Amino acid sequence: YEKEANALKESISKFANGVFLKEIAIEKGEEPRVILENHKLIKPFQYVTEIFGMPKPGEVDPTPYLALFFILFFGVCLTDAGYGVLLIVFTLVPLLFLKNKLGDTKLIKLMFYGGISTLIMGVLFGSYFGSTTQTLQKFPFFYKLKMIDPIEDTVLFMGLSFAIGYLQVAFAQVVKMISGSKGKNREMFFNGMAWLIFYVAIVFFTLAKIKFNQLQMASGIFLALSTGFLMVGESFGQKIFLKPLVGSIKILQGIIGTMSDVLSYSRLVALGLATAVIALIVNQIAFLLGDMVPYVGWVLTALVLVGGHIFNLGINALGSFIHSGRLQFVEFFPKFLEGGGKRFNPIKPALKYSQIK
Secondary structure, three states, X not given: OHHHXXXXXXXXXXXXXXXXXXXXXXXXXXXXXXXXXXOOOOHHHHHHHHHXXXXXXXXXXXXXXXXXXXXXXXXXXXXXXXXXXXXXXXXHHHHHXXXXXXXXXXHHHHHHHHHHHHHHHHHHHOOOOOOOHHHHOOOHHHHHHOOOOOOOOHHHHHHHHXXXXXXXXXXXXXXXXXXXXXXXXXXXXXXXXXXHHHHHHHHHHHHHHHOOHHHHHHXXXXXXXXXXXXXXXXXXXXXXXXXXXXXXXXXXXXXXXXXXXXXXXXXXXXXXXXXXXXXXXHHHHHHHHHHXXXXXXXXXXXXXHHHHHHHHHHHHHHHHHHHHHHHHHHHHHHHXXXXXXXXXXXXXXXXXXXOOO
């Protein structure tokens, strides 16, 4: 507030002397307006937050915390390096040459980030405009960069998606602790810490069961202690004789909710496979059609390839944005955010960019 007030006073003093700014108190029952301020690299992700709605005054701004997950999910959903390059080109051109005419460029910058993420994921998944493994083997450098095939390694792909989902669900408790600390809400902070420790204990217990047998006893004790700590956290404020009952019910509800949330991340696999399969089908139809038609078959092949891949990019980029956002709104935000704040809309002249030749 003080920074903005001084900037305003300095601007007005350039053409007027004796400037005095009066602070107007908020009326009883009136909520202060909310404005989001983030680093210029994070600012495009405010577009995602604003679709959900503004946080209430005093709540934490979720934008910095969703940024990495959102852009990662977007790239996993598209999963094609060729589409990543196209998305970078399609967004970079207006950002370089039409920035003044566009005004708000948050969405375009967000799609530019999405293109970079898609390019990286496509290289790791070995997908270039729906290329097959046999085609990729002809290019040893790109083939060596391939880490996973979304079609052949579907189970591994699903497991990675669930792992990423579990990580974000656990990270939501960290944000919950930050929000509780910021709002001086001890119950919220304590509850977030209890769930975070419980999630870590589950991972530790699972790893001990699968690989580190010598740590099974320690992991079991850790899980039992974390469960007791969580029971205290979930029964915060309850009478002593009700704590076990209330805590047990809430823990059961929380575990069911966590399982449901993690399963929702299977949509990353569905969209990633959809992009790869449609791209592969477009290639097959294009070359099959080219072989069937003599002389001008190559023209039909080119048209089907260009039109099919642009359609696939457009429809799946839209799906990637929607479902990556949905994972934030439904699985991430409810853990720490209520929302419903009113946006701050400052009074300013409505200017229009004009170019005089």
